[in-house]
Amino acid sequence: MIRILLVGALIAPVLVNAEPASQIAWTAQALNQVKNGNSAKGKELAESCKSCHGDQGQGMKEETRDGETLPAIPALAGQVATYTYKQLRDYSNGSRSHDSMTSIAKGLSEQDAADLAVWFSTLKQQEIKSNGQHFARADKLVEEGDGKRILPPCFVCHGGKGQGEKMDIPALAGQQGDYFSRTLQDYKNGSRHNDIYSRMRLIAQQLSDDEIKELAQYYQQLN
Ligand code: HEC
Numbered sequence: 001m002i003r004i005l006l007v008g009a010l011i012a013p014v015l016v017n018a019e020p021a022s023q024i025a026w027t028a029q030a031l032n033q034v035k036n037g038n039s040a041k042g043k044e045l046a047e048s049c050k051s052c053h054g055d056q057g058q059g060m061k062e063e064t065r066d067g068e069t070l071p072a073i074p075a076l077a078g079q080v081a082t083y084t085y086k087q088l089r090d091y092s093n094g095s096r097s098h099d100s101m102t103s104i105a106k107g108l109s110e111q112d113a114a115d116l117a118v119w120f121s122t123l124k125q126q127e128i129k130s131n132g133q134h135f136a137r138a139d140k141l142v143e144e145g146d147g148k149r150i151l152p153p154c155f156v157c158h159g160g161k162g163q164g165e166k167m168d169i170p171a172l173a174g175q176q177g178d179y180f181s182r183t184l185q186d187y188k189n190g191s192r193h194n195d196i197y198s199r200m201r202l203i204a205q206q207l208s209d210d211e212i213k214e215l216a217q218y219y220q221q222l223n
């Protein structure tokens with residue numbers, strides 16, 4: 001007991017001084033703002049997102065055109081509304097950064113972010129046909145994790161069908177695989193650091209590059 005208290009006392013000042021991963025606090029006010037988001041208004045605002053995130057919010061896979069690689073763009077359709085809201089606020093206040101998304105999100109008010117988040121949550125998740133391939137290693141990580149590495153199974157947070165959970169836990173089913181791999185690599189190398197309590201960074205750091213690729217394929221085909 002004394003040891004636990006001592007460790008706590010040593011760690012506490014570090015936690016107090018550390019920059020928070022995100023400025024989002026799930027107050028009743030923030031939750032209500034998303035809950036009462038105006039989907040019709042979100043639909044109008046979402047016109048400007050289509051060129052990148054697709055007509056149905058399905059995202060885009062990585063493509064090579066004229067020798068130039070266009071990076072993958074995430075699907076937003078069917079995403080948990082509070083997660084989408086948090087990401088838009090995080091880009092806007094600098095907790096997460098990306099050339100295009102930072103400037104786009106800075107142009108949106110909190111209300112716009114809530115309206116857009118609700119609209120995208122009403123769209124149907126894209127279904128990418130399974131090619132029948134079985135991903136044994138990913139299956140195991142999702143359902144059992146790995147006790148040797150202190151890796152919790154993905155399903156305890158992201159749900160048995162990759163459907164996400166309340167507040168900040170995203171749906172993963174049907175997500176663009178190339179984006180999924182890239183963002184896990186970003187958590188792994190710390191360039192994405194807006195996950196509260198470092199939940200995803202701690203996990204991604206323990207995954208090999210091959211495991212990340214397989215998990216991306218597994219979730220892309222899940223529906
Ligand atoms: C110029 C192309 C472009 C446009 C236009 C665009 N986005 Fe994005 N968006 C991206 C890219 C690329 C990413 C991935 C960025 C990253 O890796 O952080 C992204 C990421 C996101 C994410 C994070 C998704 C996740 O799963 O974490 C959200 C939410 C989002 N965009 C919402 C929007 C909304 C809402 C609009 C319209 C108001 C919009 N975007 C317009 C390119 C675009």
Ligand code: HEC
Nearest residue numbers: 141152153154157168169170180183194195196199200215
């Ligand atoms: C302890 C709970 C927890 C566990 C276990 C967990 N995650 Fe997450 N995951 C989160 C949270 C919370 C976020 C969103 C963090 C943020 O705000 O950026 C997230 C985000 C993600 C994202 C980014 C999605 C996007 O649209 O950008 C991916 C990919 C992901 N997790 C994959 C996994 C995989 C694969 C596993 C299992 C190896 C896993 N997660 C296990 C909590 C968890």
